Amino acid sequence: MTFGKVKGQARAAKILSGLLESDRIPNALLFTGMDGIGKTLMAVEFARALLCQDRSPAGACGFCSDCLAVDRRNHPDLALVNAQYQALLEEKEPEKQKILHIDTICHVRRDMGMPSMLGRWKIAVIENAHRMNASAANALLKNLEEPIPRSLWVLVTSGREQLPRTIPSRCFAVPFAPLADETVRAILEDQGVDPERAEAVAGLGEGSASRALELAAGEYPKALRAGPLAAFQAADNLPREGYLARSQVESALFALSQDLRLKHLQGALSFAQVERPLRELVRLRQALRSNADAKIVLTLAGLAAESASAPL
Numbered sequence: 502m503t504f505g506k507v508k509g510q511a512r513a514a515k516i517l518s519g520l521l522e523s524d525r526i527p528n529a530l531l532f533t534g535m536d537g538i539g540k541t542l543m544a545v546e547f548a549r550a551l552l553c554q555d556r557s558p559a560g561a562c563g564f565c566s567d568c569l570a571v572d573r574r575n576h577p578d579l580a581l582v583n584a585q586y587q588a589l590l591e592e593k594e595p596e597k598q599k600i601l602h603i604d605t606i607c608h609v610r611r612d613m614g615m616p617s618m619l620g621r622w623k624i625a626v627i628e629n630a631h632r633m634n635a636s637a638a639n640a641l642l643k644n645l646e647e648p649i650p651r652s653l654w655v656l657v658t659s660g661r662e663q664l665p666r667t668i669p670s671r672c673f674a675v676p677f678a679p680l681a682d683e684t685v686r687a688i689l690e691d692q693g694v695d696p697e698r699a700e701a702v703a704g705l706g707e708g709s710a711s712r713a714l715e716l717a718a719g720e721y722p723k724a725l726r727a728g729p730l731a732a733f734q735a736a737d738n739l740p741r742e743g744y745l746a747r748s749q750v751e752s753a754l755f756a757l758s759q760d761l762r763l764k765h766l767q768g769a770l771s772f773a774q775v776e777r778p779l780r781e782l783v784r785l786r787q788a789l790r791s792n793a794d795a796k797i798v799l800t801l802a803g804l805a806a807e808s809a810s811a812p813l
């Protein structure tokens with residue numbers, strides 16, 4: 502039973518077990534849902550089940566040489582395509598890989614065209630599939646239209662609406678739900694977060710374990726609140742691509758407001774101190790959604806958050 506390893510996604514696990522049981526695996530799956538809820542983990546679990554020498558409908562055995570190779574992330578028939586993967590191909594830094602390029606998709610395609618050494622599936626898991634640019638998406642689409650037998654693309658995305666519509670229409674969709682607070686708390690504790698802190702921030706993640714983990718670590722808001730200059734610097738370092746900058750600022754706004762709420766709940770800041778900055782952050786979130794400049798919004802957000810700790 503390995504799909505159960507992915508906490509709080511019983512429905513997705515059931516759909517995937519059903520596919521394994523029917524033995525009618527589509528050539529492309531689309532895992533959708535917010536960030537930080539286990540989509541990539543589930544994609545790897547599904548790949549592991551397909552590659553396993555002794556699988557059951559519930560998933561991989563976890564002990565055969567294929568299972569162990571997937572665990573080590575060095576199975577020759579599984580490609581985990583993300584910023585690190587592209588950085589290795591292009592010999593550049595992973596932090597700079599904000600967009601998935603056509604060359605990366607073509608490289609994966611060539612690799613999938615080579616028969617599996619063991620005569621089994623060839624699988625590519627594309628993380629943040631919405632980060633493909635138009636030419637990469639077109640190249641992928643051609644592959645979805647003319648699939649190689651026993652090859653599987655698993656597209657993982659929190660931005661389905663940013664994909665060209667033709668792509669989801671060629672995929673079997675598996676929706677992932679936001680996590681229950683209790684599940685987030687358990688995941689945080691598994692990751693070594695102190696139980697009291699895990700309890701405090703679990704609900705503030707709004708269903709995302711990774712958001713809650715960021716809040717537990719308190720890194721992003723702290724960086725922004727190191728002074729007005731820090732907010733300007735963060736704004737200067739935003740990606741040039743508009744939609745990437747917006748999603749980064751959207752998470753920053755979220756993190757800043759949840760950090761203020763947490764400080765208030767813990768008694769470090771009074772209601773009077775957090776009320777105005779929180780309202781300002783809501784206003785900025787609306788402004789961002791109606792196309793305000795991401796850089797200006799982030800700068801103002803940093804200043805608003807900082808004003809909370811200023812003496813009244």
Ligand SMILES: [Zn+2]
Binds near residue numbers: 552553555562566
């Ligand atoms: Zn196995």
